[in-house]
Amino acid sequence: MRRHWTPLAFTYLGLAIAGLIGTWYFNVLAIIQVRDYLRDLATSGPAVSSFGIDLLVVAVAGSIFIIVEARRLGMRFGWLYVVGAALTAFAFTFPLFLAMRQQRTTELARVEE
Template sequence: MTRHWTPLAVVYACLALTGLVGTWYFNALAIIGMTDFLGDLVSSGPAVSSITVDLLVVAVAGSVFLLVEARRLGMRFGWLYVVGSALTAFAFTFPLFLAMRERRKTELARAAE
């Protein structure tokens, strides 16, 4: 069996490892410090740092996917979704991209008929 590690697969694997190490580092600090994880969410502490790393890694991975997928489908200005996430929120731009992606896939499927 041959394993195929494309550059994109390596990027995603590195992001996964970063997410694991980054979040669990702060989770371990919370456990060692015997802090109230949920209580830290509303104040400060390792829980906030863990969630920050979590969301940051997801946003980076989602941005990579978004850019690659936009190019693959021939969607112009895919980079604007990434820039827009800095101005609004990734929670807005990523679902918006997914909606536009579905529209583009439907358009391509109809053109192929």
């Protein structure tokens, strides 16, 4: 089986590498500095930076997924979920998109029957 790497696959792979390097840089820094990781999450320190990078990379990858998947399924205004994340929270708009995506795939499956 041949593997086909698309630009989108490379984008996701690049984000995965950025997420690994970014988060582990601050995790290692916390270990070297003998920081209390959980306390740092509540106050400040490398743990917060690691967590922030973690969420940022997930939000970027999720935003790309939203745009690509919305186009693939013919969902109008997919970009509004990404804009909405900036106004509310990605923790709100991504699950909302997944719910609407599920509704759309169910709708498309019924049309094919």
